[in-house]
Amino acid sequence: MRYLPLTHADRSAMLHAVGAATIDDLFVDVPAEARLDGPIRDLPPHASELQVERQLSALARRNTVAGTVPFFLGCGSYRHHIPASVDHLIQRGEFLTAYTPYQPEIAQGTLQMLFEFQTQVARLLGCDVANASMYDGSTACWEAITMARRITRRGKALLSGGLHPHYVSVARTMARFTGDDLHTAMPTLDAGTDVDALIDRIDTDTSCVVVQYPDILGRVADLSALADATHAKGALLVAVVTEPVALGLLKSPGEMGADIVVGEGQALGVGLQFGGPYVGLFACKEKFVRQMPGRLCGETVDAEGKRGFVLTLSTREQHIRREKATSNICTNSGLCALAFSIHMTLLGEKGLRGLAEINHAHAVAAADRLAQVPGVELVTPAFFNEFTLRLSAEARPLVRRLADRNILAGVSLGRLYPGEEALANGLVVAVTETTTPEDVEALAAALQEELA
Amino acid sequence: MTMNRQGRVSRPEVEAEGVATHTGNRALMLEEPLIFEIGDEQTSGVDLPCAPAKAGDGRAELRPSPEPIGALLRRNPIGLPGLSEPETVRHYTRLSRQNYAIDLGLFPLGSCTMKHNPRLNEKMARLPGFADIHPLQPQETVQGAFALIHLVSEWLCKLTGMPAVAMSPKAGAHGELCGLLAIRSALEARGDAREVVLVPESAHGTNPATAAFAGYRVENIPATPEGRVDFAALKARLGPDVAAVMITNPNTCGLFEPDLKRIADAVHGCGGFVYCDGANFNAIVGRVRPGDLGVDAMHINLHKTFSTPHGGGGPGSGPVVFSEALAPFAPLPFVEREGDHYRLVEEETAGEHHAQSFGRMVAFHGQMGMFTRAAAYMLSHGADGLRQVSEDAVLNANYVLRRLEDVLDAPFAASGPCMHEALFSDDGLAEGFTTLDIAKGLIDEGYHPMTMYFPLVVHGAMLVEPTETESKAALDQFIGALRSVAERAKAGDQSLKSAPHHAPRRRLDETLAARKPLLVWKDAELAQAAE
Numbered sequence: 001m002r003y004l005p006l007t008h009a010d011r012s013a014m015l016h017a018v019g020a021a022t023i024d025d026l027f028v029d030v031p032a033e034a035r036l037d038g039p040i041r042d043l044p045p046h047a048s049e050l051q052v053e054r055q056l057s058a059l060a061r062r063n064t065v066a067g068t069v070p071f072f073l074g075c076g077s078y079r080h081h082i083p084a085s086v087d088h089l090i091q092r093g094e095f096l097t098a099y100t101p102y103q104p105e106i107a108q109g110t111l112q113m114l115f116e117f118q119t120q121v122a123r124l125l126g127c128d129v130a131n132a133s134m135y136d137g138s139t140a141c142w143e144a145i146t147m148a149r150r151i152t153r154r155g156k157a158l159l160s161g162g163l164h165p166h167y168v169s170v171a172r173t174m175a176r177f178t179g180d181d182l183h184t185a186m187p188t189l190d191a192g193t194d195v196d197a198l199i200d201r202i203d204t205d206t207s208c209v210v211v212q213y214p215d216i217l218g219r220v221a222d223l224s225a226l227a228d229a230t231h232a233k234g235a236l237l238v239a240v241v242t243e244p245v246a247l248g249l250l251k252s253p254g255e256m257g258a259d260i261v262v263g264e265g266q267a268l269g270v271g272l273q274f275g276g277p278y279v280g281l282f283a284c285k286e287k288f289v290r291q292m293p294g295r296l297c298g299e300t301v302d303a304e305g306k307r308g309f310v311l312t313l314s315t316r317e318q319h320i321r322r323e324k325a326t327s328n329i330c331t332n333s334g335l336c337a338l339a340f341s342i343h344m345t346l347l348g349e350k351g352l353r354g355l356a357e358i359n360h361a362h363a364v365a366a367a368d369r370l371a372q373v374p375g376v377e378l379v380t381p382a383f384f385n386e387f388t389l390r391l392s393a394e395a396r397p398l399v400r401r402l403a404d405r406n407i408l409a410g411v412s413l414g415r416l417y418p419g420e421e422a423l424a425n426g427l428v429v430a431v432t433e434t435t436t437p438e439d440v441e442a443l444a445a446a447l448q449e450e451l452a
Numbered sequence: 453m454t455m456n457r458q459g460r461v462s463r464p465e466v467e468a469e470g471v472a473t474h475t476g477n478r479a480l481m482l483e484e485p486l487i488f489e490i491g492d493e494q495t496s497g498v499d500l501p502c503a504p505a506k507a508g509d510g511r512a513e514l515r516p517s518p519e520p521i522g523a524l525l526r527r528n529p530i531g532l533p534g535l536s537e538p539e540t541v542r543h544y545t546r547l548s549r550q551n552y553a554i555d556l557g558l559f560p561l562g563s564c565t566m567k568h569n570p571r572l573n574e575k576m577a578r579l580p581g582f583a584d585i586h587p588l589q590p591q592e593t594v595q596g597a598f599a600l601i602h603l604v605s606e607w608l609c610k611l612t613g614m615p616a617v618a619m620s621p622k623a624g625a626h627g628e629l630c631g632l633l634a635i636r637s638a639l640e641a642r643g644d645a646r647e648v649v650l651v652p653e654s655a656h657g658t659n660p661a662t663a664a665f666a667g668y669r670v671e672n673i674p675a676t677p678e679g680r681v682d683f684a685a686l687k688a689r690l691g692p693d694v695a696a697v698m699i700t701n702p703n704t705c706g707l708f709e710p711d712l713k714r715i716a717d718a719v720h721g722c723g724g725f726v727y728c729d730g731a732n733f734n735a736i737v738g739r740v741r742p743g744d745l746g747v748d749a750m751h752i753n754l755h756k757t758f759s760t761p762h763g764g765g766g767p768g769s770g771p772v773v774f775s776e777a778l779a780p781f782a783p784l785p786f787v788e789r790e791g792d793h794y795r796l797v798e799e800e801t802a803g804e805h806h807a808q809s810f811g812r813m814v815a816f817h818g819q820m821g822m823f824t825r826a827a828a829y830m831l832s833h834g835a836d837g838l839r840q841v842s843e844d845a846v847l848n849a850n851y852v853l854r855r856l857e858d859v860l861d862a863p864f865a866a867s868g869p870c871m872h873e874a875l876f877s878d879d880g881l882a883e884g885f886t887t888l889d890i891a892k893g894l895i896d897e898g899y900h901p902m903t904m905y906f907p908l909v910v911h912g913a914m915l916v917e918p919t920e921t922e923s924k925a926a927l928d929q930f931i932g933a934l935r936s937v938a939e940r941a942k943a944g945d946q947s948l949k950s951a952p953h954h955a956p957r958r959r960l961d962e963t964l965a966a967r968k969p970l971l972v973w974k975d976a977e978l979a980q981a982a983e
Binding site for chain 1 (some may be wrong): 484486487488491492493494495496497498500501522524525526527528529530531532533534535537541543544545547548549550551552553554555557561564566567568569570572574575576577579581582583585586587588590592593594595596597599600603607608609611622623624625626628629633636649657658660661662663664665666667670694701707708709710713736738739740741744745759761763764765766767769777783794799800810811812813814815816817818819820821822824827830832833834835836837838839840841843844846847848850851853854855868869871884891892893900901919921922923924926950952955956957958959960961962963965967969970971972973977
């Protein structure tokens with residue numbers, strides 16, 4: 001077998017060296033009734049590279065590839081062009097096959113990259129500090145809610161109706177076990193966000209308000225008044241960003257007063273990947289750093305006085321604190337953080353701003369065109385690269401029919417909020433630099449036919 | 453001394469063998485500044501496509517709206533330096549060369565299973581049919597992706613002898629949480645409010661952290677002098693308040709828990725559940741099925757046993773297999789097969805026949821990219837190859853144990869063979885010499901150190917897991933290196949106290965890092981102002 005270097009002669013010599021007659025002698029601690037006498041039945045034997053490639057390629061061919069059709073899906077996962085050097089660099093074995101940098105003398109590559117990543121994330125989100133990444137946006141969001149509980153010693157969290165329903169769902173699952181008191185809401189199919197409604201509901205039991213920016217329907221709203229109102233009641237503002245490219249054009253949540261800003265970093269460098277692995281972003285004000293979950297990389301010096309980096313403040317973490325840790329999280333999303341960071345370095349500030357402007361311009365042009373289709377109405381006038389349409393028919397079956405015509409039209413609100421009649425005609429459409437005018441024309445024409 | 457643009461020392465001169473270099477570099481060992489020191493906000497390594505003509509002069513403006521939102525446009529600089537493409541490639545290539553990695557050599561980290569990462573896995577994960585599909589595409593357009601998830605699920609169930617698996621947990625610790633939440637849901641469903649989870653004192657720190665996060669009080673179970681769970685003590689503690697026992701098997705001392713079946717029977721007899729930490733599954737894959745030992749839930753680190761890359765700290769992937777008793781409580785979403793068709797069971801459809809699920813743990817469906825890699829690995833090895841994996845992993849570890857037990861104290865060596873990892877202690881080192889010194893000495897010999905100071909039940913623990921992907925020659929060279937370092941530590945060789953001498957950095961001041969946390973880069977004026 002190509003991954004196993006031991007030869008039969010090696011095995012014999014080594015068994016002899018350890019004083020065992022057969023390999024079974026090394027498994028003597030396994031009770032006899034639990035020992036399998038041969039390879040597990042019902043599973044195939046080993047296969048060559050060629051055979052494996054054939055089998056998996058056949059499965060891959062059964063999927064409609066985003067890059068081959070007019071494609072408009074977003075809602076927490078965005079398709080952007082990834083420069084070729086990103087994927088090349090993350091496949092360098094010294095990054096790909098390294099472990100968590102617990103031995104800093106021989107892990108400065110990963111550590112310096114994480115330090116740069118933390119700085120990029122903190123600046124992009126408008127915060128003082130950021131950690132070395134989380135599993136994804138949804139788990140980062142829940143960790144932010146628990147962090148707000150630890151800081152304020154209050155258990156009531158207000159979740160905006162504009163928060164991604166999967167993120168709400170994750171928080172709801174966890175809160176059932178932790179006892180956090182979550183107040184959730186449904187989004188409304190109109191132009192306004194629920195910022196004002198949230199302001200009215202904050203009280204002195206509130207630990208945090210969680211608001212997504214841009215929200216699940218693509219709407220953007222100024223968070224400054226919400227931040228002030230939250231702080232006036234001694235609560236924290238948690239902002240969630242699922243499309244970080246937006247922050248190349250829009251003010252960051254941190255600038256508007258958010259205390260904790262979390263996000264999904266997938267849009268930069270990582271790719272769609274059917275939902276994972278992604279990279280959770282987590283940033284906050286400096287005064288809260290010791291309540292942060294996850295790994296942190298910090299600058300220090302070595303015995304010769306040279307600058308170097310180490311994982312630090314690990315007294316918050318599970319391997320030291322055990323049952324008293326700030327979180328049970330035990331890893332970050334290192335390689336995805338690397339991809340994010342490389343893409344960000346390639347773009348730079350100028351490139352990110354330019355990319356954001358192009359995304360917005362493409363989206364504006366697409367919204368204008370689609371709104372001309374009879375039976376289509378734009379319901380979110382203020383947006384970045386994603387907007388919501390109200391169709392004259394239910395959106396979910398229509399999206400399925402368009403998929404049959406090889407057009408991936410967007411995410412229907414019926415998929416995200418099944419059974420919610422008020423939302424059933426909503427279609428969320430994402431447009432990025434990868435979307436061509438021909439794609440938009442194809443969607444417009446198909447909508448026109450379907451809605452006629 | 454070299455100063456960067458902000459006046460910080462970026463490349464202090466280095467004296468190697470008494471010979472200083474102008475750059476601070478030492479031939480192939482290249483110093484690399486931070487992007488914040490070499491890049492600037494006006495440089496970009498990306499040529500952007502042009503905006504469509506319809507957007508006017510190419511300059512985007514936010515659409516007019518009922519509220520004036522021009523105020524939301526960024527006015528202040530973000531502070532994100534860019535590099536040209538050649539500079540970017542060089543920056544990260546130089547950084548990469550300061551890392552140790554499996555691709556460079558044996559990586560003996562106990563309980564981490566740092567095995568070879570096949571490149572076929574990477575190629576398969578990058579097939580556009582897997583990499584370039586959106587998690588919310590209509591289900592009819594991603595049948596191949598569901599089939600792939602189902603394929604991995606089936607392998608995991610058959611390899612563990614368990615009837616169900618939750619694929620969505622993002623990493624091992626997340627899988628642990630998944631298992632404990634299922635256990636708590638099952639207990640709540642029968643109106644049984646239990647408060648305690650028992651964890652052996654040798655357990656990895658995530659076990660107690662996870663139990664606490666799931667709302668349980670953690671109590672420790674002692675180990676026997678032979679390094680196993682003390683069955684008598686555990687049995688004595690069992691009662692109606694015990695929700696679960698969390699056990700690692702093979703355990704963190706590298707030993708199989710021969711009493712696991714008896715433990716499971718006793719726990720089940722008291723109405724509790726058995727959670728097995730599957731971090732060490734590599735030792736038994738293909739030879740033992742945890743389902744045959746009475747396990748109710750076990751996470752499987754795909755980045756350990758199934759060779760998906762560790763990536764410098766993630767992403768991981770931690771599917772959880774479940775017994776019949778816990779399967780109904782498994783999280784959403786999951787993939788179900790109906791003939792040749794696959795469907796995703798989500799909140800919407802769970803009510804039909806999965807109403808007891810404890811809910812969603814993550815957005816979307818889990819670590820698809822890791823499933824693809826694991827699938828490539830499983831299919832490559834097949835049932836026969838995977839059995840050979842555990843046999844070679846165990847053989848390699850025993851070889852290391854027996855070849856080193858004369859020079860390093862091996863506290864459990866007398867009790868029989870180890871599984872996939874060999875455990876040593878610091879007993880017998882010269883006065884003032886520690887496990888840390890041995891670890892740092894190994895770095896100079898060209899190896900990543902073994903796991904240090906874990907498990908906690910052994911003083912100055914050194915846990916060595918060679919894995920099955922090392923040749924005998926590679927093991928012999930490693931054994932020679934560790935033997936040499938151990939002998940120096942026993943002889944009191946002072947040069948070991950300041951090791952490593954040849955790594956990109958000498959020992960780093962971790963106390964300083966924690967006392968004055970510097971977590972993001974600040975330019976010199978800001979940094980001084982903060983002093």
